[in-house]
Amino acid sequence: MLTAAAQVLAENNFGDTRTGGLAGPMGLFLILLLAAATILLIRNMNARLRRLPDRFPTQGQADTSATDPAGGTSTQESRTDTPNGPQQDRNG
Known part of the structure; x- marks a missing residue:
């Protein structure tokens, strides 16, 4: 009887002793979070x-119709002879 009482007192009954008790709700939360982000x-x-x-202009066409807001023609020269010429103008 003394060993049975010692075993009852020695058991860890503090908190949740089940393993994986939070895995289901956490998995559902992550799936819903990923679905919302998608x-x-x-x-x-x-x-x-x-x-x-x-439609985008073809590779051979130069952008000569660009004008500034004041109504004049653009002073920026077109670099269509290099690959990705218009992107280089934007990047500086």
């Missing part, structure tokens, strides 16, 4: 795609 990213991508022009 939905927001898809909406953002669709909004950006709608803002693109229907």
Whole structure:
């Protein structure tokens, strides 16, 4: 009887002793979080795609119709002879 009482007192009954008790709710939370992030990213991508022009100019065409807001012609020269010329103008 003394050993049975010692075993009852020695047991750890503090807190949750089940293993993996939080795995299910945490997994559900992560799945819902990833689903929400995916939905927001898809909406953002669709909004950006709608803002693109229907057609892009071909590689050989130079952008000679660019004008400044004052109504004059642009003084910036076009670099279409180099690869990614218009992107280089934006990057500096």
